[in-house]
Amino acid sequence: MPVHLLKICVGIEDIDHLARAQKQRIRDTGRLVHVTRSMPRRAAEVLDGGSLYWIIRGFIQVRQRIIGLHRATNSRGLSCCEIERDPELVRTVPQPRRPHQGWRYLDPADAPADLADADRAGFEKLPPAMLAELRELGLV
Secondary structure: OOOOOEEOOOOOOOOHHHHHHHHHHHHHHOOOEEEEEEOOHHHHHOOOOOOOOOOOOOEEEEEEEEEEEEEEEEEOOEEEEEEEOOOOOOEEEEOOOOOOOOEEEHHHHHOOOEEEEHHHHOOOOOOOHHHHHHOOOOOO
């Protein structure tokens, strides 16, 4: 069974901003990786279908499938991990999350559901807090 990673998307305002930043990174480097200090100890589980869930402005809003975990050395000569991701951004039902440093494991049972195509029609333009509240009330 896969396990996911959870990470705060620092400096990103919304999903469109994340998409633009990642497209630029692919143009600049030819790859889509996020560099982090430590390699997940549960790497096999992460690579068994896990995703990186991004927290944007206090809410999990989007995920990307993890396609590789690579040991590397950063610019200061220290060991690090490159989390390689599929470029497709999959919107999720917004789920509030508190800030934390680094990444955290996210159990599949605790991961927010993908926002179904039917839900995306008009709801994706709502602020995440409002959409989360509507979901909690069972109205969406």
